[in-house]
Amino acid sequence: MDVVRELRRKQDDLKADRKALVEQIAEIDRKIAAVDAVIQIYEPGHSPRKAAAQRGRKGGQFLGGLFAEDNFSARILNTLRLAQTPISTHECAIRVAQQKDIAEDDPRMSEIAGRVSIQLSGLAKRNRVEQIKGDGRAYLWRVAA
Structure with a gap:
């Protein structure tokens, strides 16, 4: 089997x-x-x-059910894994949106970025991702080791 x-x-x-x-x-x-x-x-x-x-x-x-069939947290975790290096919340949102053929300049990007930010915070509380200090004031995200 x-x-x-x-x-x-x-x-x-x-x-x-x-x-x-x-x-x-x-x-x-x-x-x-x-x-x-x-x-x-x-x-x-x-x-x-x-x-x-x-x-x-x-x-x-969320966005008229665009992500209704997805496990949004799993999609974000997979995006971070594929990135191979830590990425910002904004970059993560762009990559998640591109998986659904949504362009970076699409007006829905702000809603996607907001939802990605919320999900990343939740994943961090569950020790699934880590937030690290990037250049300047930016924080970057990666899958927790």
Whole structure:
């Protein structure tokens, strides 16, 4: 029995299940929006935009689900491993974005960089990455030894 092949098969199954759930959530969100529209007919003061914004935050939809199928922490760790030398948060964000064909000058880069920064801080707390002093005031990141 090839353990790695079985694990990859299981991982593919789990990714497919996750994708199906993301699609179900999107369908539920569409139904909620339809109900909001009906509520607005009977209660003109009802504000569906406010409720939708709260649902979006709680659901953790990052860049419209662009990274929904990914383990973002694992993607960052892999980016740091491939870098071979310590890199800045900004450089890490650029490399992560390029993996999704997002250009460095894309307006979404600031959101990606912010999310990468948050993830790096969390990984540092779990001793998965290390922050080291770079040139000037910059800090660089590397996978913890």
